[in-house]
Amino acid sequence: MLGTKEYEPDYLDACRSRVESQVAMFREVAQAARDHGDADVSALEGALESLEYEYFNNMVIVLEGYFIHRLSSSEGQAGKALHEVRVLARSLVENGGTVMAEPELTLDPDRTVLGLRAGDPITLTLHQFRRVSDAFFREIQGKPSGDR
Template sequence: MLGMKEYEQDYIDACRSRIESQVAVFHEVAQAARDHGDADVSGLEGALESLEYEYFNNMLIVLDGYFVDRLRGVEGKDGNALNEVRVLVRSLMENGGTVMADPTIGLDPSRSVLRLEVGAPVTLTLQQYRRISDAFLREIESRFSRAED
């Protein structure tokens, strides 16, 4: 596929809807596990925490995948949420889940959405994923949205 300089708003909305559904499924499963009162749940919270990190780290890769062909020239290199997702996904896929530096992007942790420093582990919670996915999609709409004809 060629690089994308714009996405139709219907596509962006559909991606947002899939993300919301996937977040809701995680929340429902976690709540159902916590509400299951007649089982031995001594290790439940630790297991749910591990599941949460794995699930939302993978959901970040999915989010990036929806827009993987976005043109870097349109995305910019100013440390925006698109850059942050790009760095975090690359860190998950190529650096064992530890935030790596990208010298081509001006990503300042103090101004980023998640404020993760180089060398920090990428272990996203539901709340962190919501923040970064919302910021990412707002930036997609701002830079890449195309009105329907």
């Protein structure tokens, strides 16, 4: 597939819908686990926290995968959400979950959604994923995305 600068509105809507569905599913599972009367709450919260990090780190990879063929030249300045998601996904896949320090994949933490720096571990929460994915979708649809 050739690189692309724009995506069809139906494709964007379908991708956003899948992301929303995945987020809702996580919330439902976490709430169901918390509502289970026999659970050891302290052990459960630790397990849910670990699951949350793994789940939403993987969701960044999924989000990047939906738009993997976008042209990096269309991302604009380092620090915007499109670029940030690309760096995070690549860091998760190629750098063991630590933000990469690489010249062609630099992030300006003062301008990114999450404020992560090279060398920081990537452990996304539901809230952080929502922030970066919402900004990502605004940008991919050609709408400005405010800074942090």
